Every structure is written in structure tokens, then in C-alpha cells.
Amino acid sequence: MMDIYETPRAVDSIYRSIPRIRGLAEEVYGEGPRKFFFIGCGSSYYAAMYAALPILNMGGYTAYPQPSSEVLLYTYRAIDSGSVAVAISRSGRTAETLTALKRAKERGATTIIFSITRPGEVPNYIDRYIYIDVGGERSVVMTKSFTSLSLAAWVFSSTVAGLSRGEGVDYGSYVLAVRGAVEELLDRVDALREVSIGLIGSGIGRAVFLGQGPSYPIALEAALKLKETSYIATEALRCLLYTSPSPRD
Numbered sequence: 001m002m003d004i005y006e007t008p009r010a011v012d013s014i015y016r017s018i019p020r021i022r023g024l025a026e027e028v029y030g031e032g033p034r035k036f037f038f039i040g041c042g043s044s045y046y047a048a049m050y051a052a053l054p055i056l057n058m059g060g061y062t063a064y065p066q067p068s069s070e071v072l073l074y075t076y077r078a079i080d081s082g083s084v085a086v087a088i089s090r091s092g093r094t095a096e097t098l099t100a101l102k103r104a105k106e107r108g109a110t111t112i113i114f115s116i117t118r119p120g121e122v123p124n125y126i127d128r129y130i131y132i133d134v135g136g137e138r139s140v141v142m143t144k145s146f147t148s149l150s151l152a153a154w155v156f157s158s159t160v161a162g163l164s165r166g167e168g169v170d171y172g173s174y175v176l177a178v179r180g181a182v183e184e185l186l187d188r189v190d191a192l193r194e195v196s197i198g199l200i201g202s203g204i205g206r207a208v209f210l211g212q213g214p215s216y217p218i219a220l221e222a223a224l225k226l227k228e229t230s231y232i233a234t235e236a237l238r239c240l241l242y243t244s245p246s247p248r249d
Contacts, residue, residue, distance in 0.1 A: 003143040005186060010134035010144040011179040014151045017132055018171050021152060024128055025159035028110060033084045036157075037075070037109070038065045039100050040088040043142040043224060044149065047088045049217035051153030054161040061164065063157075068096040072103060081108030088153055090137065090145045092117040092129070101126055114153050116145045130156075141228050146221060151178060207232055210239040 036055050038048035045067045055063040066075055068087070079085065085104035089097045092115035101111045105125035112128045116137065119129045134148045155171050162169045185192075207226055211219030216238050223236035 003137050003139050003145075006135065007144045007147055007182050008179050008186075010148045011151065011175060011182060013132055013134050014148055014155070015172060015175045015179070017130075017152060018155060018175065021130065021155045022159045022171070024112070024130065025156045026163065028084055028112075029160050029163045031110065033082050033110065034061055035078070035080070035083040036061065036063045036160075037071065037079060037083060037085045037104065038063065038088070038153070038157075039068045039071055039085060039097060041068050041094050041096055043146050043221055044088040044090060044094070044097070046217040046221045046224070047146055047150040047153060048086070049220075050150045050214055051086070051088070051157045053214055054154065054158040058161050058164050068094070068100040071100040072096065076100070076103045076107065079104050079107040079109050083107070083109040085109045085111045086153060086156065087111070087113040088149050089113060089115050090117065090142055090149070091115065092119060092131075098123065112156075114149050114156075116148060141225060142221075147178075147182070150217075151175065205233065207234045209234070209236040211236065212239050 036052065038052040039045070040048040045065070049065040052063040052065040055061055064075060064078070071079075071085075083104065085101055087097045087101050092113060097113075101113065102123070102125045105111050105127075111126050112130065113126055114130045114132065116132050116134050118131055122129045130152065132148055132152050134144055137143065137145050155175070158169060158171065207223070209219035209223045211217075216236070219236040223234045226232055226234045
């Protein structure tokens with residue numbers, strides 16, 4: 001829980017990193033790429049899914065949120081010199097992710113990695129190593145690192161999308177709004193704990209998390225966290241808006 005309570009300070013680190021992340025996005029955009037591959041393993045893949053969304057909505061560009069293993073086995077042939085591979089890795093040393101970046105570099109792509117771990121000797125196949133200083137994470141599962149890396153990579157992606165549309169976005173206000181939402185949620189921990197205890201007492205044996213758009217990768221991450229900590233059968237599903245037909249239809 002300590003890592004979770006440190007999330008507001010982790011978001012502050014993203015706020016301080018905005019100029020650096022925007023500068024990287026402007027540099028990459030100036031190179032004229034047309035394809036973006038957002039990759040990671042496990043929770044980092046869900047963060048990559050979240051980060052890819054702004055570019056997915058751009059005309060004339062393609063974004064591929066992919067597990068690192070999928071890039072290695074299937075989609076690496078789509079990578080070329082007009083591509084950017086953006087990896088997310090808490091440790092900065094995830095074997096599959098690094099191998100996917102190496103493969104992307106061999107095919108001429110620009111390669112970037114976001115991590116909360118200070119870089120040691122960065123491999124020559126990584127063009128930019130973006131270190132986000134949120135402090136060490138004590139737990140095995142990703143908590144504050146998931147929030148931080150999702151948000152940092154989103155700033156990068158949104159900057160590229162904004163440049164393509166000729167729009168300026170106040171990322172600082174957005175990040176501060178996220179911080180405020182996190183603080184509000186932490187203030188309600190006791191109430192949420194009571195709800196959880198009530199569900200456990202009722203004999204819950206299965207949980208389903210629903211989400212769409214940016215909420216879908218969050219639902220995936222929430223389901224994974226419940227599996228990792230309770231072993232309750234848990235799934236995450238993409239929900240679609242549905243409007244019942246009117247009597248006239």
C-alpha cells in the first residue's frame with residue numbers, strides 16, 4: 001500500500017518531466033514517422049495500450065499497441081525506417097521488450113523506452129531512454145509505476161497527436177487533474193475497503209471489470225491486480241455503448 005500512497009508524488013515527477021517528454025515528441029514528429037509501435041509485457045503492455053490511444057485517433061498515422069512477444073513473433077515485418085517503437089518497462093531490462101526494440105532498430109525504426117529505473121549502460125539499439133524518477137517500487141506488482149509510465153507515455157503520444165493537428169494542449173493541467181483525482185481516491189480508501197470487505201463476506205468467487213477506450217487498459221490492469229493479490233477468477237471485458245432501438249425503429 002505504501003507505493004500506492006506515493007502515487008501523487010510520482011505524478012508530480014511526470015509534471016516536472018513534461019518539457020523533456022514534449023521535447024522528445026517534437027523531435028520525433030519532426031522526423032516524419034508514420035507508424036508507432038507501443039510495446040510492453042504484462043502491466044507495461046496495458047500502459048502501452050493507454051499511451052497509444054491519442055495516435056490511434058490521428059488521420060494518416062498508424063499505432064500498434066502490442067505485447068513485446070507479438071512484435072518478435074508476428075508484427076516486426078511491419079516495422080521500417082518510418083516507424084517509432086515506444087517501449088514501456090519498469091525495470092528497463094525486460095528481456096522480451098529489449099529484444100523487440102533491438103529487432104525494431106535492425107529494421108530502421110527509432111527506438112524509445114520509458115522506465116522508472118535509472119539507466120546503466122544503455123544498449124546502442126535504444127535511441128532514447130526516458131527515465132521517470134518516481135522512487136523505487138517495493139511491491140512485486142506494478143502500482144505507482146503503472147500510473148506514472150502510462151501517464152508519461154501518454155504525454156509523448158498526445159504531443160505527437162497535437163502537433164499533427166496543429167493544436168496546443170495544456171498537459172500540465174491534465175497531469176495536475178490526475179494528481180487531484182488520485183488524492184481524492186486515496187481519501188476514500190476506508191470507504192472502498194468497506195465495500196471490498198462486504199464483497200468478500202458475500203462469498204464473491206468471480207469478478208468482471210468493464211471498460212472502453214482509455215478505460216479498457218485500466219480495466220485489464222485492475223483485473224490483473226485482483227488476480228495477483230487474491231486468486232479470484234477475474235476477467236476484463238471491453239464494453240461497447242449500446243442504445244436500445246426506439247419503438248419507431
